[in-house]
Amino acid sequence: MAEQELFNVRSKFVEKASKELINQLLDDILGDRIVNVGEKDSIIEENQSKADRARCLIDTVRNKGNDASRKLIAHIQIRDPALYSTLGLSSGQPAPPETPVEQKWSETVIKTTEEFWIEKQKDKDVYPAAKSSIRNRVALLITNIKFTDKKWNRSGAETDEKNMEKLLTCLGYEVVKHTNLTGKAIDDSIIKFSKLPKLKETDSVAVVIMSHGKQDVVIGVNHTETSSDEFPINNIYTHLGSKECPALLDKPKIIIIQACRGGEEGSVLVIDSANSALDCDDVNQPGSFLFAGGENIEDDALRLAHKEKDFISLLSCTPDTVSYRHTCSGSLVIQFVVKVFNTFACENDIEELFRKVLQSFEAFPLQMPTKDRCTLLKRFYFFPGI
Structure with a gap:
């Protein structure tokens, strides 16, 4: 064709x-x-x-x-x-029917060519990525696997942690990894991450958080049916924003969150069992909507910058719905993120990569990831291998 x-x-x-x-x-x-x-x-x-x-x-x-x-x-x-x-094109006349070519996924990250990197460095609509800043990249990876209440344990999350650490490393990031954190510990780890001296030298950061969740919060490992342990997702944008983290001013901040965002249509926590290969990361609690609101902007610097800019986020599902995790091979979103990034990060910017991840879910109507709070002003490329 x-x-x-x-x-x-x-x-x-x-x-x-x-x-x-x-x-x-x-x-x-x-x-x-x-x-x-x-x-x-x-x-x-x-x-x-x-x-x-x-x-x-x-x-x-x-x-x-x-x-x-x-x-x-x-x-x-x-x-x-x-x-x-x-x-070597043909005459443009109708060709005999062809067998559709199935997408072949790369098992490892394909490297960017030097020529492609040089070309993009000349483009004013692309975030700058000098070789020195690429070598100073740093990422935060938080994975909650085992919970105080064992029925909440997330089988398959070990695979997600392993796969995301490998992917981030191949994209040039030094990975700061934490496992099994409370909501407060998640908050503290992001604050500590925001103070790393290396952020002054990097061209970007990535933050990946994987746990149970509900609307606007990630669940900590001490969460039970009678006692909440939550981390408000909005805190990420506060801690890494222009005011609290000036070292990341004008630098892309890539956020990936694998967690459910509620279950209003009767969704309940599905406990891992030998009878179910797919699990979800939903916590069906009464709505607890946490927003950072009404903060006055105080800025006496010579330059003003919006307190939340240069972010792009991929959330594993749409509001009020659940996301699924295979109890052996890990979360569906993380599986597709790894496949897409391995294959296309060499030539696609981050928004196109996220679009391809969303497109991968056309054949799985039970779940749809979503891009969220995108304030990127330019295109960001990973340039793996440069």
């Missing part, structure tokens, strides 16, 4: 297509009504570099279907016959 043919030549097209050709092709697909004026302008305005514009062009057309892809191939043949030949 034509869209598969475009996918197969995508990397080479991005490398070799000139800016003039890309603009001509945008005019062509506008004339064919493959895209409208708004979509064309969006491709141009949101992608300043030639490479990003080429990627967006080819992906947009591929997503429009086989007919649109055939028309683009035909336009490439007319506009640049030499490139058409180099890419």
Whole structure:
């Protein structure tokens, strides 16, 4: 199929297509009504570099279907016959049906090329990532596995902890790891993390918290049916925000939380057992909504900055719903995060990586992760291996 043919030549097209050709092709697909004026302008305005514009062009057309892809191939043949030949494209006529290509996931993190890193360092819409700052990356990993009340123990969470530590390390982060913390200890560990001298040298931080949860809180290991032990998620944004942690000003802060966010539709805590391979991280308690509210901004510095900026968060489910964990292979979200990051972190920014994680759940309608509180002003790339 034509869209598969475009996918197969995508990397080479991005490398070799000139800016003039890309603009001509945008005019062509506008004339064919493959895209409208708004979509064309969006491709141009949101992608300043030639490479990003080429990627967006080819992906947009591929997503429009086989007919649109055939028309683009035909336009490439007319506009640049030499490139058409180099890419090895067909005439754009309907091809025999092909067997869909199943996504092949990488078992290890694919490294970024030096050329890709150099190109992105020239892009003003990309967060800077000097080699020295990449080597000073640091991440916080908190995993609650065993609870005071043993019926709350999270089987499979050991696998999540192992897989996330490996992934973060491969992405260049020194991992500060904690296991089985109370709500207060989670709070204290984030405060301590925010004071690390290394934060002054890093280009970014990652914070991963995995436990039981409910709306707006993560559950500590001493939580019982009669005694609450909670950590308000909002504290992450306070402790690592511009006011409390100036060392991270203008630096991306990536938050991943694997925990349920409630269970209003009758969801209850599912106790791990030999009869159930899937478990959930829901704590069905009366609503306890914790927000940081009404704080007055006090800032006598010469420069003002919003108290919460340069964050992006991935929560394992939508509000009031549960998230699932396999009792052997770990949480579904963490499994997909590892697969997606291993395969695509070499060339995708963090928002696209999170989108791919969400897309992975199309075949699993019981759960849908969500991006939350995104205040990134630019694109952030991990550049693994640089």
